[in-house]
Amino acid sequence: xxxxxxxxxxxxxxxxxxxxxxxxxxxxxxxxxxxxxxxxxxxxxxxxxxxxxxxxxxxxxxxxxxxxxxxxxxxxxxxxxxxxxxxxxxxxxxxxxxxxxxxxxxxxxxxxxxxxxxxxxxxxxxxxxxxxxxxxxxxxxxxxxxxxxxxxxxxxxxxxxxxxxxxxxxxxxxxxxxxxxxxxxxxxxxxxxxxxxxxxxxxxxxxxxxxxxxxxxxxxxxxxxxxxxxxxxxxxxxxxxxxxxxxxxxxxxxxxxxxxxxxxxxxxxxxxxxxxxxxxxxx
Numbered sequence: 196x197x198x199x200x201x202x203x204x205x206x207x208x209x210x211x212x213x214x215x216x217x218x219x220x221x222x223x224x225x226x227x228x229x230x231x232x233x234x235x236x237x238x239x240x241x242x243x244x245x246x247x248x249x250x251x252x253x254x255x256x257x258x259x260x261x262x263x264x265x266x267x268x269x270x271x272x273x274x275x276x277x278x279x280x281x282x283x284x285x286x287x288x289x290x291x292x293x294x295x296x297x298x299x300x301x302x303x304x305x306x307x308x309x310x311x312x313x314x315x316x317x318x319x320x321x322x323x324x325x326x327x328x329x330x331x332x333x334x335x336x337x338x339x340x341x342x343x344x345x346x347x348x349x350x351x352x353x354x355x356x357x358x359x360x361x362x363x364x365x366x367x368x369x370x371x372x373x374x375x376x377x378x379x380x381x382x383x384x385x386x387x388x389x390x391x392x393x394x395x396x397x398x399x400x401x402x403x404x405x406x407x408x409x410x411x412x413x414x415x416x417x418x419x420x421x422x423x424x425x426x427x428x429x430x431x432x433x434x435x436x437x438x439x440x441x442x443x444x445x446x447x448x449x450x451x452x453x454x455x456x457x458x459x460x461x462x463x464x465x466x467x468x469x470x471x472x473x474x475x476x477x478x
Contacts (some may be wrong), residue, residue, distance in 0.1 A: 198424040198474070200396060201225045201452070202347075203431055204254055206244070207234030211441055213243065213434035217448045223453035224461065225429065227470045229254035229260040229319050232304035233263055241311045246450045250470040252317035253305050253343075255334065257324055258283045264304040267296035280322050291329035301337045317471035319347035323402075326380040335391045345394045345471040347426060350381045352398035353416075374403055376442070381396050394475055401428040406444040417460050424474060 203216040206228040213236055219225035227250040230240060244251050257270065257279050266275040269292035270283075275444050278286065286292045308315050319325070325334050326349055338346050351374060388395055394472060400420070404412055408429060414425070431452050432445030461468065 196467065197420050197422055197464065198469045199420065199461075200227060200424075200426040200469055200471060200474070201429060202252070202319075202426055202471075203228040203429050205229070205231060205234070205440075206251065206254070206431060207231040207237040209234075209432075209435055209438050209441060210236050210239065211435035211438065212430075212432035212445060213240050213252040215445055217243055217247060217249070219429070219449055219452040223431075224448075224457060224468060225431065225452055226305055227251065227316070227469050229317075230308055230313070230315075231256055231260075231321070232307040233260045235260075237307075241308075241313060244313060250316050250472045251313050252319060252345075252347075252471060253308050253315045254321050255301055255304055255318055256321040257300070257330075258322045259296065262300050263307060264296070264300045264410075267293050267300060269293040270297065273315055273351070277474075283322065283324060283459060284327070286330045287324065289431060291333070294333065297330070298333060298337060301334065302341065303339070305341045306341070315343055315416060316475065317345035317347065318343055318398040319349070323349045325349060326377060326384045327368040328380070328383060331384045331387045335388055335393060339391065344392075344475050346388060348385065348388060348395035348398055349377065350385055350396075350398040351402045352400045352425060353403055363439070366444070370403065370405060378400060394471075396426040396474075397423040398429055399426050405430070406442075408444075408448045410454050410457065413451045413454075413457060414460060417457070417464065417466065420464070420466065424469075 201224050206216050207230050216228050230254045231254050258277050262271050262275045348351050431449035434443050434446050435441030
């Protein structure tokens with residue numbers, strides 16, 4: 196049996212990206228989304244998620260935007276803004292900059308989602324920060340404390356060199372370096388998560404497909420899925436010139452995720468589309 200969670204990241208980040216996520220859920224193969232508690236479009240995203248009963252997790256964010264708890268010494272600037280992707284990774288590679296402050300912020304992000312009326316079915320992290328040793332155990336323990344039973348396992352599932360993986364971005368040195376970093380960090384993070392009373396999928400597909408998930412690469416990925424319960428990470432949306440991550444690649448993903456031939460392929464292969472919530476209930 197092949198079970199697949201198709202999870203859209205960054206819900207709440209902007210109206211155009213949210214519009215694409217909800218379209219991919221109601222008209223395509225997306226089965227859940229991860230909500231940014233500090234996203235600029237958070238309130239509207241919550242209302243839409245409630246209206247269409249989309250399963251939602253919390254996209255824990257220590258990289259971008261404002262901290263909900265205000266300035267965190269060692270992590271944010273004086274105004275409480277996170278340090279960005281590169282800045283966060285630099286800090287985490289040196290250790291945890293403020294364990295108490297970060298834990299309070301993570302719990303505050305979960306609490307904001309719940310206070311808004313949504314019950315999160317899983318946790319994952321913006322920019323895969325869970326993989327860094329400074330955060331892995333903390334985030335697992337936060338999930339347990341918050342009584343959230345499922346966590347993304349950000350273990351790149353693509354085999355090295357497969358067409359839908361490394362070979363497809365050989366010319367993108369930045370992405371190649373990121374995937375190499377993720378692969379180095381994965382074994383230790385995997386061991387910690389598996390030691391906790393948490394449910395995780397068998398691995399994560401789509402990490403090498405950032406900005407290049409189209410009908411062709413999605414087809415290749417779905418055709419290559421082995422037996423197991425997996426997560427596919429996606430980022431659909433509509434073009435937004437005001438959003439640095441809102442380029443035409445978002446619309447390309449949306450087109451692929453709603454393509455009739457993709458739905459036919461899923462049916463032909465006997466892939467069961469599911470969600471974190473459904474998998475937890477089946478345990």
